Amino acid sequence: MTSKERVHAALRREPVDRVPVYMWYHPETTQQLAELLEIPAGKVADAMGDDVRQKWVGGNYAMEGIVHDQEGCTHTDFWGIEWVKLGYFNQIRKYPLQHTSREEILRFKHPYDKIETLLQQMEPILPLGDKLFIGCDVSPCAFEMVYRLCGMDEALMNLLADVELSKKMLRDASGFALKLAEMACERFPIDWLWTGDDVAGQERMMMKPQDWCDTIGPQLAKVVNVGKQHGLWVAHHCCGATRPVIPDLIEMGVDVLNPVQGNCPGMDPFELKREFGGELSFMGGIDTQDLLPNGSAKEVRRVTEAMLEGMTADGGGYILAASHTIPHETPIDNVFAMYEAAGISREEIFDRAANIRNNQAT
């Protein structure tokens, strides 16, 4: 079974030779694996046996796609957002529309002239599409883009204090993601459209679920709909306690929910599977906040095995992944433990790494 066949089959709840895997690594974790496997960092996913390859073509490229060598290095993205490398990731240092006038906010234009440049980022993975499952990530799709522009406080307060402005900003943000999605779906032979919009915290959603339904949800739905119109699976990423809006996500056509942070209220993976598993697949769930960095390899293997059993009880609908990026303080044995639970042995991984080295040498 190729990776592509495996992921499609799992999402259709058809039999698979093993559960599909799509891990996100902290850059330092990737580096540790690369050194151990004696391969370039860019080949780690190949050696590990991950089934999905995906590129950020939306604003997330500026956050994680651009990798600076030095701490403190900065860049300004196409939206005018200034990012600084801080502790491996780029984080926002300057929000272009924070503390500006309402008029200036209303005048703001998303960088439609850069869409071609953004889409070009897909090119390196497209040739892999005969065997691997290919995704295109157009996130952030609505609210998350708005808070990158005007800062979290203003974005949240405007939801209640200036609904008209808030809706306009959300419409503009989702309009850009929608255009990216349309062009990506028309141009590239992708397997899923990846959407994302972080609106939840550790304990609950940032805003009232009803306010999300009134303002953010309808804008996100437009982007999701692009994938559905093209007959693709649509995946959606939102960290934290998203339970209250899962029915809305399903209704708008989301097929796969990520990252399933089981330690947040209402996000127990097995409960979600029971309640929504008939209509929704899941990707994630292996805890990055405690289990992976602090647990033993034995515990990780046990939890992963239980996760696989519970989350595929109806024959599929699950992609093995951590509940976010695997932090770099995670013992490497814990990473292997997840793969071993999925039937990917350490030996198999080292064999693939050896093949990668051989292919590079010849």
Place this chain on the structure above:
Amino acid sequence: MEKYVELQESIISGKKDKVGELTQRFLDDGRPAKEILDEGLIPGMAVVGRKFQEGEYFIPEMLLSARALNVGLDLLKPLLEASDVKPVAKVLVGTVKGDIHDIGKNLVSIMLRGGGFEVIDAGVDVSPDTFVQMAKESSVDIVGLSALLTTTMPSMQETVEAFKSDGSRDKIKIMIGGAPVTTEYAEKIGADGYAQNASLAIEMARNLAGV
């Protein structure tokens, strides 16, 4: 007191202009700044904290109430200082080195200000030495450390150690919070307390301040 109900309600509903107008009117009427604070603004914010804790309010409501509170506090502050009214305690808050996530830290600041604490915000990506230096300069009673990332949690321990090395650890209380943080972690690194959310942080700060 009944006359402050409208001011309390304006805080609860986050109406900043109304809070400014009412606070000014009470001052013009000769009401003491301390009374307006204790009977208008703080009880209003207490309701906001309770509504947040009970799940009725979310972050936008809390931010709007905080913005309204600040309008009132700005009017009262010079008068409180002139009459030598002391805050409940002085708290220095900041997100630890390597981490620039500030939503949680800002919510804690809001709730503490609303509870009558004086809050000095050190910002984000704050080094252990900066925490020590700022705590000294402002003679704070409590230091609040925030971290969202598991990768930056060790900065909390380094900050606690920095206070020890400086010899000022026994003069201040340290409370910590953030998504990956736990009571066990607080104990492990020698902090004085952990609060799970902004609303509980104020209770923790009161305990630590002995009020």
